[in-house]
Amino acid sequence: MGEENKVTLHGMWASTCSKRVELALKIKGIPYDYVEEELSNKSPLLLKLLPDDPYERAKVRFWASYLQQLLDSIGKAITSDEEARERTLKEVFEKLNVVEKGMKDFFPGGSPIIRSENMGLYDILIVAIFGPYRAQEEVLGVKILDPERNLLLLSWVTALNELPVVKEGTPPREKLVTSSVHHTKQHQTYSTMTEVLVSSSPQCFLFV
Numbered sequence: 300m301g302e303e304n305k306v307t308l309h310g311m312w313a314s315t316c317s318k319r320v321e322l323a324l325k326i327k328g329i330p331y332d333y334v335e336e337e338l339s340n341k342s343p344l345l346l347k348l349l350p351d352d353p354y355e356r357a358k359v360r361f362w363a364s365y366l367q368q369l370l371d372s373i374g375k376a377i378t379s380d381e382e383a384r385e386r387t388l389k390e391v392f393e394k395l396n397v398v399e400k401g402m403k404d405f406f407p408g409g410s411p412i413i414r415s416e417n418m419g420l421y422d423i424l425i426v427a428i429f430g431p432y433r434a435q436e437e438v439l440g441v442k443i444l445d446p447e448r449n450l451l452l453l454s455w456v457t458a459l460n461e462l463p464v465v466k467e468g469t470p471p472r473e474k475l476v477t478s479s480v481h482h483t484k485q486h487q488t489y490s491t492m493t494e495v496l497v498s499s500s501p502q503c504f505l506f507v
Contacts, residue, residue: 306331309345311338348420359421362401366421369394370428377438378483388441395449402451413455415464426465429456434475438483 310317
């Protein structure tokens with residue numbers, strides 16, 4: 300493996316996330332360098348994804364946590380039945396409105412100007428969550444990013460999706476839609492089976 304392709308894993312001894320990645324690398328026999336991080340004194344390489352200013356770093360961390368909640372809500376909407384989906388979508392749109400208002404702090408001048416070399420943690424999260432928004436809309440049958448409601452967020456997502464580094468890693472929309480529909484059907488079937496089992500034999504689950 301070339302030096303430029305060598306894997307460097309930044310982790311922390313108590314982090315379940317980094318331990319999962321470390322175990323997977325070992326199982327697959329992929330060589331890697333491990334960097335133990337201290338939460339109070341992170342390495343410069345790890346901090347490259349975050350702004351230098353402490354206040355700006357705190358803002359990115361806050362929004363990163365909020366975006367994770369939004370991603371969870373979108374996932375629930377995709378896998379829910381019709382009745383539950385309506386409630387979950389309401390939650391998604393409320394969170395989207397909060398994100399849109401927050402974008403004004405990041406881009407006070409309007410539409411963002413983004414290049415591959417200045418992408419940060421927040422940009423990566425936005426791509427991961429909203430990069431395939433058209434596929435999400437197709438599966439849900441509703442518009443997730445509306446130009447009237449989410450103009451700044453939509454502009455940001457559009458700018459990020461146009462970057463070559465993002466395009467290279469974006470799966471085809473048709474494949475995403477097919478996968479989401481299949482996953483939704485599996486989830487709903489499992490949920491239905493669980494409800495039937497619980498209602499018919501609740502005592503079976505007392506010691507699980």
